[in-house]
Structures are given as C-alpha cells and as structure tokens.
Amino acid sequence: MKTNLSSQITLNRVSPKYYRPENAFEKSVLTRLEKLPTDIFESFEEGANKIACDIAQTIRDKQKTGRNCVLALTGGDTPRSIFQALIKMHKEEGLSFQNVIVFNLYEYYPLASDAINSNLNELKEMFLDHVDINPANIYSPNGTIEKDLIFEHCAQYEQKIQEVGGIDITLLGIGRLGNIAFNEPGSRLNSTTRLILLDSTSHDEASKIFGGVEKTPISSITMGIETILDSSKIYLVAWGDEKADIIKKSVEGEVSDVIPATFLQTHSNTRVVIDLLAADKLTRIKHPWLVTSCDWNDKLVRSAIVWLCQLINKPILKLTNKDYNENGLSELLALYGSAYNANIKIFNDLQRTITGWPGGKPNADDTYRPERAKPYPKRVVVFSPHPDDDVISMGGTIRRLVEQNHEVHVAYQTSGNIAVGDDEVVRFLHFINGFNQIFNKSKDEVINDKYKEIREFLHNKKDGDIDTRDVLTIKGLIRRGEARTACTYNNIPLNRCHFLDLPFYETGRIQKNPLGEKDVEIVRALLQEVKPHQIFVAGDLADPHGTHKVCTDTVLAAIDLEKQAGAKWLDDCRIWMYRGAWAEWEIENIEMVVPISPEELRAKRNSILKHQSQMESAPFLGNDERLFWQRSEDRNRGTAALYDNLGLASYEAMEAFVEYIPL
Incomplete structure (x- = not known):
C-alpha cells in the first residue's frame, strides 16, 4: 500500500537541471543569486535522509578518535523525519549515541513544573527516548526557573557549551519571519543565550503544541545568534511551500536583523537543505x-x-x-x-480553464473544456479533511454541481473534534441539561451523572490535559451537526453526507497517528459504493505532517489500490485537487477555474458560517486574524482579479482546481 503518494505530486515538473546541475560550472551559473549553499531535494524524505547520514558519519568519526559529538537540536515538525532516519540507523545499523551530547536550542518560558508540553519533552518523544544517549548528556534551558535567576542560568548554559568543546552540528528550522531557534526579528549578531519575547507569529505557531494561543507561553529561553554561529557546521532545514517565501529572502536577500536567518550567510559552513516545494520561490526554480x-x-x-x-x-x-x-x-x-x-x-x-460547468456541460462540444460532457449527470465525491474544508475551499463549485443536477456526496474524513473549544461543549451541555429538565419525565440518572462528570472534568482541566473520550465525542457531534446544516443549506441530501472518522486522527492530541490500512480501507469502501465520475480532494501539501496531507494520501492510496485491482469505475473518473483558505494554486498550474457571482459568493459565505464552532472561538485559527469566510473570499477574489488583470473575463470571484493523474 502506497501511503505517501502526495509527496510525488510535482505540479511544475521542474527540470532536474535547475536543482541538480551536472557540474560545478552549471551550478555556479544557476546559483549566482544565492548567498547560502543550498541543496534541493525532490522530497523531504530524501533531504532528511541526507542530513541524517551526515550526522551519523560525524558521530562515527568522533567515535573512532574517542571524542564526543555535540549536537544542537530544534523541535517542531521540520526535524521529525531526520530524527526518524537516525532512529532507524540506531536500530538497524547499530549507530550508537553514547558519545553524543545534545543541547536543546530553546525552551518555552514560563512553564509549570509539571508541564507536559515543552520543547525538551518533544525532542525526547521524537528522538532522544528512542536511542542510547546518556540522559546526563542532554542539556536544556530550564523553562521553570525563577525569573531573577534566568541571566545566571543562561551564562551557565553558555559555559557548559564551552566546557564540552563547542557545538559540532546545529540543526535549525526556520520560522515564517526568518527566526531561527526563536531568535526573533531584531535579534543581534552578537546575541547569546537569553530570554526573549516571542513574536506574535512565532507565538501563534507554538500554539499548535499547547492547544491554543491563550495557553502558550509568551517567551522562550533561546540560544543566541553568536552561539549558533560558533558551531562547526549548521544545517538550515525547511520543507513545504509555506516556507518558500522566507527561504528565498534568507538565501538570496541581504544580511539583516529583520530576517535573522540571513546572519547564516556570515558562517563558513552552513548548508540550506530544502525540498522542491520550499525551493519554489528561488530564482533558479521560479x-x-x-x-x-x-x-x-x-x-x-x-x-x-x-x-x-x-x-x-x-x-x-x-x-x-x-x-x-x-x-x-x-x-x-x-x-x-x-x-x-x-x-x-x-x-x-x-x-479555456474557465468554466461555469464544473461537472461538464451536457450536449456541448467539450474539446476545449476542462471537464467532459458525458456522462451526465455525474456522481461526485468531495473529500473534506475537516468538517468545513468542503465549503471553505469549493463551496461555490459544490452549489454549481448540485444546481446542475449532479449527485454530490461529501465525505468528511476526520471528526475535527480537537478544533472545538471547551466553551462550545459547555454551551451544548447547558442545552442538554435544560432539555432534560423540561422534557425528560423519567429524570434519567445516567444522563444527569454524565452531565456532572463532564462538567467537573472541564472545570478541573489543566493545560496539556487530553480530553476524555466523552468530551471528544461531544466535540465531534458538534462538528457533525454543523456539517449537516451546511449540506442541507447547499441542498445535499443527508444520506449523501458521509462521516468517515478516520482512526489516524483520533488521538485527542495535535500529533496524530501514522496513516494506516484501516484509514485507507474506509475511504476505499466509500469509493466502491459510490463509483464516482468525479473526485475532489484537498491539495494543501504545504505541511508534510498536516492533517490535509494525510487525508489526501488516504484518498490517493485508496485510488491506487482500486487501480491495481482493475476497478472499471476508475476508467471514467477524474480527480481534481482544491486548496483551502490560505493559498491558491499558481496560475501556471490551474486547469479548471469556476466563476462565482456575487450572489453565489454570499451563499458560500453563509454555508461557511454554519460552522459556528470554527469562527472566533476555534483554537487553531493560526496567525491570520481573518475569519475563515474572509480568508476564503479574499483568496477567491484574488484569483478573479488575476484573471481580470491578464485581460481575461472579469468575475466577482473564482475557485481554482488542478487535475491529479493517478501514478
């Protein structure tokens, strides 16, 4: 079973000559605007494996001479695949970490003494607990220390780095503003380990770990720029197109404290390691x-x-x-x-990409249309990773398909339960309690006891606590109800509204389980039942570890299995990828774009607003202050404005799609 097919989607089919030049002369020509040595890989797995091999070789070289190998490591999703490769080497090749000393690049501050969510704990869960490193060789800033002791604590941290002989390899991710190890914009070249206030963007990014902005520490004790630059070797790593803009500025821009990553240009042995998506804005690629x-x-x-x-x-x-x-x-x-x-x-x-008939226009010449005229009407399945992605991403197109008499099914792949705030649960509990008091003549004690149990849990819930299964179930029911209301508003019968509740999602945590066979079989069963002529699937591939990507991989894996099994329905099926509220397809990749009138755009907004739990109170709105309907409308209007400025037809808004051809 192929569970990572989305990573093989290369929309622009970038010629290898641009990222894998044959000789030094060609490389010097291609990279003449780049001020940092940059290695581009076709996939993040390939890039991660290369870094892991380099780190492993350094560890082995040090072992041969009886010396320690000192690593400075970052948390977050970026290094996860590197750590996985190192763990595999440890288990399968006998790579030992007995001579490895690790310094944690940063720690959130302040943290409670019993805090579960910390960068050090994340490093342990992802990597350190799975290898044979001596726990005494793991050093980290202390996020629980008294504030008046921080200065002395930071000085001792710097001293410990010097005592072990300095850092051999530093592994850095990069924030959207160019921050490295929480050295925020404005950090100085001569900065050392210190307490720093998190920028609002970094604070929002960190909120993914803590389950909400209000629960996230506002500061971090971070290793400074000067300390990082004293490392013998530095890797700056980025995966996905959400990092493409800042990678271009860091690699091709001038050195400035506005973008701290540009300070790496002053280091003699820094390498930038990125995948093609993160390289998208570099001049030689774009x-x-x-x-x-x-x-x-x-x-x-x-x-x-x-x-x-x-x-x-x-x-x-x-x-x-x-x-x-x-x-x-x-x-x-x-x-x-x-x-x-x-x-x-x-x-x-x-x-020819513009069409008002996303399901194909019956009895029309479809030579130059993006969708074929027959069969008509079509059976359509729209896969929605969360219970609102369908209307946010393609709400106008869904209404067109329904109005043009196609049989539209919406498949909600995950429950979306962790994105519901506790206050929403309390609101519904109040309703249930009131309903029972008025209508429940038998005064059911089981219901009353459950009500009290859940209220007590929420009242005593601390930061980092995982919701009980009952609370998660209620949160899932809230989102189901909203999705059903939106489907009814869009005239989709409820028997075509499918809740798949894929198991990989149901951890109760931000971090999900790996995609499994059961997930794929659930999707495959729906495809076998409907036998669609059209499939719409999320194409948000920016985050290699995001829910959207896993959901897309689930659908593509199911399609691949059906293809191997010789399923006849696939012969007459097309697969279209949409994007969500944050980004649109690049115009060179758009293969179908559906115009939306002012009235249709208003109806799309109304269908998004049916998802009330995802408005102002949603825990994961991110660093964009616009609400989901505002983001969506701005994106759709932006696409229409682009077509208009190019001299094409002028519309209020447009939704764009790219066709996926099964490998």
Missing part, C-alpha cells in the same frame, strides 16, 4: 530564465508570460517584442516567432 537557458514547456511559458504581465503591468494581449527582449524572455520570441504568437497561445490556454 524564474529560471533570469539565470540560465530554459527547457521550455507549456507551464513554464505560461508562468513566464504571467510574470512579465505582472512585472510591467500589462494584460497578455498587449505585450510587445520589446517587452520580451528587455526582461530576459527573448528565448520565447525565438520559440514562437513573435510576441503576438506567444500572447495568443497563452491567452487561449488560460481562457
């Missing part, structure tokens, strides 16, 4: 025509011409030969013969 001759394909041509339009603020059909020549795109003139020919080609390509 705009290769600015640094080398290109292997032109339709998507790269579309990308280049749209870039040119935005650069000089012209619609496609007004571009001239001079525009191409003055902005590094003379190769396209040679390829097409003139600006006019190139303009017409790309204009027509983009025009």
Whole structure:
C-alpha cells in the first residue's frame, strides 16, 4: 500500500537541471543569486535522509578518535523525519549515541513544573527516548526557573557549551519571519543565550503544541545568534511551500536583523537543505530564465508570460517584442516567432480553464473544456479533511454541481473534534441539561451523572490535559451537526453526507497517528459504493505532517489500490485537487477555474458560517486574524482579479482546481 503518494505530486515538473546541475560550472551559473549553499531535494524524505547520514558519519568519526559529538537540536515538525532516519540507523545499523551530547536550542518560558508540553519533552518523544544517549548528556534551558535567576542560568548554559568543546552540528528550522531557534526579528549578531519575547507569529505557531494561543507561553529561553554561529557546521532545514517565501529572502536577500536567518550567510559552513516545494520561490526554480537557458514547456511559458504581465503591468494581449527582449524572455520570441504568437497561445490556454460547468456541460462540444460532457449527470465525491474544508475551499463549485443536477456526496474524513473549544461543549451541555429538565419525565440518572462528570472534568482541566473520550465525542457531534446544516443549506441530501472518522486522527492530541490500512480501507469502501465520475480532494501539501496531507494520501492510496485491482469505475473518473483558505494554486498550474457571482459568493459565505464552532472561538485559527469566510473570499477574489488583470473575463470571484493523474 502506497501511503505517501502526495509527496510525488510535482505540479511544475521542474527540470532536474535547475536543482541538480551536472557540474560545478552549471551550478555556479544557476546559483549566482544565492548567498547560502543550498541543496534541493525532490522530497523531504530524501533531504532528511541526507542530513541524517551526515550526522551519523560525524558521530562515527568522533567515535573512532574517542571524542564526543555535540549536537544542537530544534523541535517542531521540520526535524521529525531526520530524527526518524537516525532512529532507524540506531536500530538497524547499530549507530550508537553514547558519545553524543545534545543541547536543546530553546525552551518555552514560563512553564509549570509539571508541564507536559515543552520543547525538551518533544525532542525526547521524537528522538532522544528512542536511542542510547546518556540522559546526563542532554542539556536544556530550564523553562521553570525563577525569573531573577534566568541571566545566571543562561551564562551557565553558555559555559557548559564551552566546557564540552563547542557545538559540532546545529540543526535549525526556520520560522515564517526568518527566526531561527526563536531568535526573533531584531535579534543581534552578537546575541547569546537569553530570554526573549516571542513574536506574535512565532507565538501563534507554538500554539499548535499547547492547544491554543491563550495557553502558550509568551517567551522562550533561546540560544543566541553568536552561539549558533560558533558551531562547526549548521544545517538550515525547511520543507513545504509555506516556507518558500522566507527561504528565498534568507538565501538570496541581504544580511539583516529583520530576517535573522540571513546572519547564516556570515558562517563558513552552513548548508540550506530544502525540498522542491520550499525551493519554489528561488530564482533558479521560479524564474529560471533570469539565470540560465530554459527547457521550455507549456507551464513554464505560461508562468513566464504571467510574470512579465505582472512585472510591467500589462494584460497578455498587449505585450510587445520589446517587452520580451528587455526582461530576459527573448528565448520565447525565438520559440514562437513573435510576441503576438506567444500572447495568443497563452491567452487561449488560460481562457479555456474557465468554466461555469464544473461537472461538464451536457450536449456541448467539450474539446476545449476542462471537464467532459458525458456522462451526465455525474456522481461526485468531495473529500473534506475537516468538517468545513468542503465549503471553505469549493463551496461555490459544490452549489454549481448540485444546481446542475449532479449527485454530490461529501465525505468528511476526520471528526475535527480537537478544533472545538471547551466553551462550545459547555454551551451544548447547558442545552442538554435544560432539555432534560423540561422534557425528560423519567429524570434519567445516567444522563444527569454524565452531565456532572463532564462538567467537573472541564472545570478541573489543566493545560496539556487530553480530553476524555466523552468530551471528544461531544466535540465531534458538534462538528457533525454543523456539517449537516451546511449540506442541507447547499441542498445535499443527508444520506449523501458521509462521516468517515478516520482512526489516524483520533488521538485527542495535535500529533496524530501514522496513516494506516484501516484509514485507507474506509475511504476505499466509500469509493466502491459510490463509483464516482468525479473526485475532489484537498491539495494543501504545504505541511508534510498536516492533517490535509494525510487525508489526501488516504484518498490517493485508496485510488491506487482500486487501480491495481482493475476497478472499471476508475476508467471514467477524474480527480481534481482544491486548496483551502490560505493559498491558491499558481496560475501556471490551474486547469479548471469556476466563476462565482456575487450572489453565489454570499451563499458560500453563509454555508461557511454554519460552522459556528470554527469562527472566533476555534483554537487553531493560526496567525491570520481573518475569519475563515474572509480568508476564503479574499483568496477567491484574488484569483478573479488575476484573471481580470491578464485581460481575461472579469468575475466577482473564482475557485481554482488542478487535475491529479493517478501514478
């Protein structure tokens, strides 16, 4: 069973020549705008394995000479795959960590003495508890220390690093503002270990660990820039396209305390290790025509011409030969013969992505339409990772499909229970209690006892406590009710509203279980039952460890098994990927875009608002202050504005899709 098919989706089909040059000369040409040595890998697994092998080799080299290997390690999701590779080497190859000393790069402050959620605990759970490191060789800032002792504590931490001979390898992630080890924007080059106030963005990112912003410590004791730069070797690691913008600024930008990661440019032995998604905004990947001759394909041509339009603020059909020549795109003139020919080609390509018939238009010529006319009506399954992703991501398209008489099913893959606040549970408990007092003539003691038990648990609940199964069940029921209301609003019969409750999600924690066979079989059973002509699936692949990615992998694995089994329904099925509230498909990748009128956009907003628990009180709104309906509308209007500025049809809003072709 293939459980990681989403990592093999490479939408732009980037030519290996841009990220894996054949010789030093080609590399010097491609990377001439890069100020940090950068290694790009096709997948994060490949990059993680390379770093793990380098660390393992350093440990072994030190062992041969009887010396210790000193590592400075970060927490978070970024290093997880590196740690997994090292654990595998320990168990299968006998790699010993007896000579390894670890320094925790940062610790949250303040922490309660019995705090479960700490960076050190995360490091232990992910890595240290699974290898033979001596616990006495693990050093960390103390997040529980008295505030007036912090200065002395930080000085002792610096002294301990010196006593062991300095750090051999530092493993860094990067925040969205360029912070490294919680050295926030404004950190100085000469900074050492100290207490620092978390930036609001970092604070929001950390809230994923603590289960909400209000529960997250506001500070961190962090290793300073100067201390990090004293390391013999540094790895800066990033996976996923949500890190693409900051990687470009860190690698190609000027050294500045506004982006602390740029200080790494002053270090003689730093390597940036990223996957193709995180490399997406680097010039050699995003705009290769600015640094080398290109292997032109339709998507790269579309990308280049749209870039040119935005650069000089012209619609496609007004571009001239001079525009191409003055902005590094003379190769396209040679390829097409003139600006006019190139303009017409790309204009027509983009025009043909627009359709008001996302299920295909019956009795129409579908030669240049993104969806085929037959069969009609179609059976459609929309997979929604959480119980609101369907309406947030493609609510307008869902209404179109229903109005055009297609048989629309919505499959909610997870319960979404951990994203419901405790106050929502209390609100529903008040209702249940009142209902029983008014209508329950028998005064059921079991119900009353359960009510008291849950209220008492919530009253005594501490930060880091996992909800009981009863509380999680109620939170899941809240989200089910909201999803059913939204489906009814969109005229989808409730017998086509499926709650899959995939087991991988049901941990009660932020960290989920790995994708398993049972998850895939649940999805596969639904596909076998419906035999859809269209499947819509989440394409948010930015976070290698996010729920959306796991849910997408579940669907793709089920489809792959059906393909291997020779399922006939797949011969007449197309799979479309949508994106959520935060990002849209790049225009060079869009293959179908559905216009939304002002009235349809208002109806989409109303369907999102049916999910009341996910409005202001949702624990995981993130660092974006806009509500989900606002994010969604801004994204949809932004897509429409892009098409409008390129000289295409002008609409209120648009929802975009990319087709997935099973491997």
